[in-house]
Amino acid sequence: MSTENMTMTRDASETAGGTMKALRFHAAKDLRIEDVPQPPQPGPGxxxxxxxxxxxxxxxLHEYSYGPIFIPKEPHPYTGAYGTQILGHEFGGVVEAVGEGVTHVKPGDRVSVQPLIMPRKGDYFSDRGLFHLSTDLALAGLSWHSGGMAEWALLNDYNVEVIPDEMSDEEAALVEPAAVAVYACDRGGVTAGASVLVTGAGPIGALTLLAAKAAGAVQLFVSDPNEARLAFAREILPEVVTINPTKESVGDVIRAATEGGVGCDVAIECVGNEHALKACLDAVRKQGVVVQTGLHPHENPLDWFQVTFKDIDLRGSWAYPTHYWPRTIRLIASGALPAAKVITKRITLDTAVTEGFDALLDPAGTQLKILIDLTK
Structure with a gap:
C-alpha cells in the first residue's frame, strides 16, 4: 500500500489534535463549512x-455547479479518495511538522503547494519525469484527503516548495494557476517579440497574458464577450488590445494589427469554448501555434481544412510539469509575472460560498480571482 493510502486510513487518535474548520463538497450546489478532524501527524515523506x-x-466552480466531475465517485485508484472532499488546490501556508526523511522543508517555512499527487515510480509517465501525465494522477483538493479550503493540510514532501521572503502569502496561492499559464506559453513557443492572442479574460487568461509578456511577447490581444473582464485585462496590462467577439471579428482585428496582416504567432484558448477555439484558428498566422488550455465540456467541431491549409500546430496544454514550481516562484517573486494583479477580492472561509463561489458565478463578471484568507 502506498504512503498516501496509509495516510488516509490512520485512526483519528493520531491527528495533530482537535478539529479544524473546512469547506467540503458533498454534491452539486452542496458545499458545507464543517468541523472535521485535523490531519494526522506526518509520516515518512x-x-x-x-x-x-x-x-x-x-x-x-465547475464542481460546485455540476459536480462531481473530477471528484471521484468511486475510490481513486491511487489515493482511495472519493465522495465528500475538502476543496482547494491553489494554496500555500506554513510548515508545522515534517515526517522522517523530509529534508527540503522544515517547521516555520512558508511554502506554496504543488497539488498533483501520483505514483513516483512504476508508472510509464512518472518513470520519465512526466508526473503530470500519470494515469493515476490525483490532486489535493479534488481527490485527496486534504485540500486548501481548510485550516490544515497533510501533503507529500514533493507537494511543497519553499517561497522566498520577497513573496507574499497571497502570491504563494497564485503559483498554481500561474504555472498553468507559464506552461501554456511554453507549449505555444512564445518568445521575445511574439504576438499572442489569449481567448478568455478570466484568471487563467489574465495570468497567461502576464506570462506571455514575461516571455517577451510584445503584441498582446485578449478576447472575451464580458466587458467587465476586458476592463480587468486593461487594468492588469494597459497595453493589451481587448476584443469583444460579439461586436467585432477577433481575426480581423488581429490581422489588421499584425505585421503583413497575417495574424498572430500564437493563440492560446483559455476558456474551453467552441467559438473561442475557432477564433484562435482564424486569428493565428500560417505556421502559427494554437494552444488549447481551457477544458471543453464536450466534443467541438473545428475547421480541419484550415488547420491543414494554414499549416498550423494545434497543441494541448494539461496542467504543468511539476518541476515548474521553482521557476514560477522566481517569476512571481522577481516581479516579472505580477500575479497578484488578478486578485479582486479577499474573503474568509465562513463566507466562501456566498461571497466566493456565488460571486464568481455571477454572469456580470464583477470578480476575477477571489482568495480565501485562512488566517482569520
Whole structure:
C-alpha cells in the first residue's frame, strides 16, 4: 500500500489534535463549512502545514455547479479518495511538522503547494519525469484527503516548495494557476517579440497574458464577450488590445494589427469554448501555434481544412510539469509575472460560498480571482 493510502486510513487518535474548520463538497450546489478532524501527524515523506490563503479555481466552480466531475465517485485508484472532499488546490501556508526523511522543508517555512499527487515510480509517465501525465494522477483538493479550503493540510514532501521572503502569502496561492499559464506559453513557443492572442479574460487568461509578456511577447490581444473582464485585462496590462467577439471579428482585428496582416504567432484558448477555439484558428498566422488550455465540456467541431491549409500546430496544454514550481516562484517573486494583479477580492472561509463561489458565478463578471484568507 502506498504512503498516501496509509495516510488516509490512520485512526483519528493520531491527528495533530482537535478539529479544524473546512469547506467540503458533498454534491452539486452542496458545499458545507464543517468541523472535521485535523490531519494526522506526518509520516515518512509527509508534511503537515497550516494553510494561509487559497484561491477559488474554475475547476472548483465547475464542481460546485455540476459536480462531481473530477471528484471521484468511486475510490481513486491511487489515493482511495472519493465522495465528500475538502476543496482547494491553489494554496500555500506554513510548515508545522515534517515526517522522517523530509529534508527540503522544515517547521516555520512558508511554502506554496504543488497539488498533483501520483505514483513516483512504476508508472510509464512518472518513470520519465512526466508526473503530470500519470494515469493515476490525483490532486489535493479534488481527490485527496486534504485540500486548501481548510485550516490544515497533510501533503507529500514533493507537494511543497519553499517561497522566498520577497513573496507574499497571497502570491504563494497564485503559483498554481500561474504555472498553468507559464506552461501554456511554453507549449505555444512564445518568445521575445511574439504576438499572442489569449481567448478568455478570466484568471487563467489574465495570468497567461502576464506570462506571455514575461516571455517577451510584445503584441498582446485578449478576447472575451464580458466587458467587465476586458476592463480587468486593461487594468492588469494597459497595453493589451481587448476584443469583444460579439461586436467585432477577433481575426480581423488581429490581422489588421499584425505585421503583413497575417495574424498572430500564437493563440492560446483559455476558456474551453467552441467559438473561442475557432477564433484562435482564424486569428493565428500560417505556421502559427494554437494552444488549447481551457477544458471543453464536450466534443467541438473545428475547421480541419484550415488547420491543414494554414499549416498550423494545434497543441494541448494539461496542467504543468511539476518541476515548474521553482521557476514560477522566481517569476512571481522577481516581479516579472505580477500575479497578484488578478486578485479582486479577499474573503474568509465562513463566507466562501456566498461571497466566493456565488460571486464568481455571477454572469456580470464583477470578480476575477477571489482568495480565501485562512488566517482569520
Amino acid at each position: 509527509e508534511v503537515l502545514m497550516r494553510n494561509r490563503y487559497v484561491g477559488i479555481c474554475g475547476t472548483d
